[in-house]
Amino acid sequence: MPNRDDAWALLCEYTQSESLRKHALAVEAVMRAYARKQAEDQDKWGLAGLLHDFDYERYPNAPDHPLKGSEILREKGYPEDLRRAILGHAEYTGVPRDTPLAKVLFACDELTGFVTAVALVKPNKSIFEVEPKSVLKKLKDKAFARSVNRNDILNGASELGVDLNDHIAFVIDSLKPIAKDIGLEGLNTADNSAAAGNSHSST
Numbered sequence: 396m397p398n399r400d401d402a403w404a405l406l407c408e409y410t411q412s413e414s415l416r417k418h419a420l421a422v423e424a425v426m427r428a429y430a431r432k433q434a435e436d437q438d439k440w441g442l443a444g445l446l447h448d449f450d451y452e453r454y455p456n457a458p459d460h461p462l463k464g465s466e467i468l469r470e471k472g473y474p475e476d477l478r479r480a481i482l483g484h485a486e487y488t489g490v491p492r493d494t495p496l497a498k499v500l501f502a503c504d505e506l507t508g509f510v511t512a513v514a515l516v517k518p519n520k521s522i523f524e525v526e527p528k529s530v531l532k533k534l535k536d537k538a539f540a541r542s543v544n545r546n547d548i549l550n551g552a553s554e555l556g557v558d559l560n561d562h563i564a565f566v567i568d569s570l571k572p573i574a575k576d577i578g579l580e581g582l583n584t585a586d587n588s589a590a591a592g593n594s595h596s597s598t
Contacts, residue, residue: 396474402442405471406449415452417577418508419445421570425503428569433495439477443500446473447481457487486547492554502551503566505544509533510566512540514579521581522574527563 397405406419426444430437450464465478480497482490484504492498510525513533517524533539534548552559574580 396439396477397442397472399438399442399445401471402445405467406445409449410452412452415448418511419448420573421507421511421577422447422500422503424573425507425566425569426499428565429499429503432565433499435495439474440496440499442473443477443480443496444503447484447500447504457485461485462488498551498554501547502555502557502562504551505547506551506563506566507570509540509543509548510563510570511577511579512543519581519583520579521583522567522570522577522579523581525567527560527567530563530567531560 406416410416410419422444423441424444427437427441429435430440446464446468447461450467451460454460454463461481461484465482468478468481476494476496479490480492480494480500482488483492483497484501492501510522510530513530514520514522514525516539534545537545549559552562555562557565570577570579
């Protein structure tokens with residue numbers, strides 16, 4: 396299987412948008428965190444997160460994305476379960492999410508993007524300012540981040556069998572270690588070192 400450097404090179408070849416690259420890094424981080432939690436293959440799960448939208452900029456229309464990307468990944472030697480998980484994150488492909496990898500990718504994709512959007516409207520534009528309750532409040536505001544599919548977020552948590560609040564908290568905490576890489580370290584970064592160790596488990 397290609398390694399992480401190979402995957403990053405592929406992503407950068409097909410994706411010029413900085414925001415899409417940051418989304419890929421964010422989903423990668425959450426996928427690796429869930430893999431650790433479930434004692435699964437962190438490298439494979441991370442690659443699925445990193446590459447799930449790598450073809451989107453070049454093939455933005457359904458069903459080209461992610462079908463075109465899946466063909467490219469097959470040619471480059473990525474395993475079938477990883478490719479099926481990526482296909483399954485788009486409902487219109489009809490590919491069932493019948494593995495833990497596929498279910499977690501679907502559950503994390505839209506929510507990770509939404510949590511990022513919530514962080515960016517905080518006063519300090521920091522992931523360290525985001526709490527699950529603020530994410531839940533924004534989910535009810537249909538005018539906020541209207542391109543995010545709320546049903547995918549709700550269905551993703553349901554398929555995983557996890558409480559939505561707990562799922563949101565897990566995503567938030569998974570993004571903190573890479574806050575700088577995804578532009579969510581905040582405008583006043585000196586205040587975040589202390590906050591980095593805090594958990595949202597009590598909220």
